[in-house]
Amino acid sequence: MLYLDALGPAGEYRTRTREVITDVAGTPVAELSVVPPLYVSRTVRAQRRVAPLPMARRESALADAADIFETAPVGGLDFDEYVAMASKVSGLPVTVAHASARGVAEAVRGAVDAVTPARPVGAVLDWRDERTRRGSAVWARRGDVLAVHASGNSPGVHGSWAQALVLGFRVAVRPSRREPFTGHRLVNALRQAGFRPEDAVYLPTDHAGAAEVIDVADLAVVYGGQDVVDKYARDPTVLTNGPGRTKILITAEMDWHAYLDVIVDSISGQGGMACTNATAVLYEGDPRALAEAIAARLTTIEPLPASDERAILPIQRLDSARRVAGYLAAKSRGAEPLLGAGQVVADLGDGSAALRPAVHLLERPDADLLNTELAFPCVWIAPWCRADGLAPLRRSLVVNAITTDEDLIDALLAEPTVANVYAGDHATSHTAAGIPHDGFFADFLMRNKGMIRG
Structure with missing residues (x-):
């Protein structure tokens, strides 16, 4: 049994309240310390009391942390x-988990370079820059402490928050109970590389503690479904990462x-579990x-x-997989199943199941079905015509438009609810x-302040 302790300002903290972490077959593999809301608020207050490390030390420590994360016990x-x-514990195929962890x-190694494209060309990072004598913008943090509510579907969700450390934030990570290992490993690696305990903390906690860390931090990043997106939609201090509803559009020529x-790679790559996996394909x-x-390939x-190591499909507990299939069966009524809900659950005989791909053919581009995203290779395929316009393509993280129609590309780039537009032979x-994910992360973390000095 492994123990995943909280990592606070004073170091490791093993609580009396612990949660057993099981693998997808239900076998216990670890115990996770669960900290109370009071510990969360005290920890964030301690983080506020320290100033950021000098930039050169941050850059050096991030490079060392990446090496430790990747090579050291x-x-x-x-x-x-x-x-x-x-x-x-996550059910992610091991080769996919390996690539995601790499x-x-x-991402940690390249965090400094990752923030550079987001900085406005007219802004400086330090007010001591000579340009502020003539008047300039200074790129400044919107706060001191960033909370991260990490999801557990892939290690890769932990890659981006290192950018906040580059910019001088202190970071409080609340891991997912579904996969708490990546956050624990990364925070430990950062500390071994030279970051102070206050710079990055690891706070496994319950729902009350999760709400507390968002309340007491200056900014927060959260992952979840549409309910999470709706909950924080009007809060400018919270960046939500919700369903991707990614799509492919192919025009007639x-x-x-x-x-x-x-x-097929857009649908099934990464186990079909990522927000950038294609949920829908539309054809003119x-x-x-x-x-x-597509069904024949899948x-x-x-x-x-x-x-x-040959596995491609995600794994869930058998009872959970059956619930997913039941939801799909109800949702897909009226669609033609080429690979339907009845064949999705592949019982592996140990209490777990793989989720086989699902492919449904629609008579028309029904936006509700086209935006139904599930965490396995599940795709809705529909006809599209010019009269349908952009309505079926809205609310998409990525739209890959396989087309020669430049006006269509222009329209997609102008559509506010489409975050990214690809064109041609590129997986979603x-x-x-x-390439921003959903805008540059630093767009959320930073703001421009005007300054002139003598």
Whole structure:
């Protein structure tokens, strides 16, 4: 049994209240300390009392932390043991978990470079810059402490908050009980690399403690469903990461056969669990042949335990997988199932199940179904025509428009509810340092202040 203790200003803190963490088969693998709201508020107050480390020390410590995270034993686990454990408890295929964890290390290593594209060209980082003598903008933090309510569907969610450390924030991480290992490993690595205990804390807590950390921090990042997005929609201090509802649109002049590989990868890559996985494919014309080709590709994916290096599909507890299939069956009434809810649950015989892909063909681009996102390869395929316009494509994190129509690209870029627009042979999950996820993270963390001095 592993112990995941809280990591506060005074170091490790093992509480009397602990929660057992199980793998997807229901086997206990760890005990997680659960801190009360009072500990949360005291911890954040301690974080406020320290000033940021000098920039040079932050940069050096982040580079060292990335190496420690990726190569050193941390919390009793080497890197491969940590990846295996994260896979076991989250149900993410081990190869996907491995790539995602490597991505965390790369994101921490590249955190300094990641904030650079977000800084306005007219702003300086330090008021001592000579440009402020003539008058300039200073890029300033919107607060001192950032709370992170991490999700547990992938280690990769922990990659971005290192940017806050670059900018001088102190960070309070509330891990998901579904996968608490990545946050624990990263905060430990940061401390070993030279960050002080107050710079990054690890606060496993219950719902009351989760609310407390958002209340007492200056800014917060939260992950969740539409209910979470709606709850914080009017709070400018909270950045929500909700459903992606990512889509692909193929116009009539394009040969979809040439893009089938990238379409299938967009649907099933990363186990279909990411917000950037395609939830819907729209085709200008009759989509049946396209839908059948997608289903034929997806049906070849073999259900395997998450620990199998050939595994592609996500794993859940058997009872949870059955609930997902039941929800899909009810939701998909009226759609034509090419791969329906009845075949989704693949019982692995140990109390867990893989979630086979689901493919449904729609008669029209029903926005409600096109935006129904589930945490496995589940795609809705519908016809689209010019008269439908952008309505079926709204509220999308990514739209990949496979088209030669430049006016359509212009319209998608002008649509406020579409965050990212790709065009052509690119998976919807494609990432690069200069591509924002949902805007640059630093857009939320920072603001511009005017300054002139003598």
